Amino acid sequence: MNTKEITEDKLNLFIDEQLDSDEMNEIRQALLDDKALRERVCQLKAVRELVGYAYSEVPPSRYEVTVQKNTNSFYGRAIAASITLVVGVLVGWSTYQYSPVAGNVISAENTFQYVANHVSVDHAQRKIILHIDSGDLRVVNAALNEADHLLATYREANTPMRLEVVTNKSGINILRPGVSPYIDRIQKLIDDDSVSFYACERSIEKAHKKEGVDIVLMPEVTTNKTAREIIPDRLEKGWVYIKA
């Protein structure tokens, strides 16, 4: 398919999933190879998301003052988070300053796909993937704080959510009892039914080769997939991606 022939109105139908399955698949395939096309899709998704949040906080109705008070705190935070994501997209499509290190398939080649997925709209349930590829104290602390914050926010709002924390590279070390200082904190997260932890299978193998010992992780951690398998799969399904 010549991607230049994909018109804006067709992309509009694409983001709303109003095309037949063949056409949807053709465009999905084209998106993998065409950066410009990904930008166009991203722009449309960003517009849709911005409209979606533009009226989440409005001057209170004189009939709904009490309800408004109760919901404002959540809406405020949800809007703040979402707008920040969308702002990232707006800046992203014009500057690309945030692009991660080139050469990393997950972080670089699919960056725009990630960004496009930042703005997918799911009013019913939040599905979030938190990617940790570092053992740096500041990064891990901030990531775990983020996980706590997300859980608290959506719990307070009584909004269902799924959070998957995917670790790879030195990030897998946070899941090693006897090595990680975060075991208790992570155990609390794991005890929440809406949270799952993954450790990249390939990173475990590499660590095993490098250290010459078995890499023992917390028993609840899923280890039979690579980060490169998990992350694109979730993104394809519309999950929101947060990079630690």
Added chain:
Amino acid sequence: MKIVKNLVAAYSLKAEFSARRNKLYRIAYSWCHDPALADDLVQETIYKALKNASRLRDIQTIDTWLYRILFNCWQDYLRVKGRNVEFVEMHDDDQADQSENYQQSQIVERVRASIEQLPLPLREVVTLADFAGFSYAQIAEITEVPIGTVMSRLFRARQNLKQQLLDFGSDELSEFKLRRVK
């Protein structure tokens, strides 16, 4: 016994309407950008819905039905006032000053201003689709226009907004970064 049944049904329906009042208000506000008018439109919608509750055949279609009533109330208002009426958004300065996320509220203001500049038929469709989350078919039913018209209005609305927000993105948003947690 039948009276009791009807009473229970009426109370149940009233609860359904009340549960939707907040979202109806937001949509009405997105069209008129006037809190008092939005309130009046929703009040009238609920009143008409209760009065004509027997016409609601399938509870599954309650959302489309209610929004269609709201849309008709809005159209009635426009017919009386004339389409050239100008709406002035009531800004709440205190709210903006107290906001912890002032820059984000600025963006919201900008998006609303862009939406406000859209011709009304485009504004109605884009808010029904992207804020209320209705499908093309539902919007066609609510606004009583062919689905092709819904598609073309939505397309034009988003193109228009995209252009305005892209201009905005290159200047005011330049200091923002993609959200990262480190």
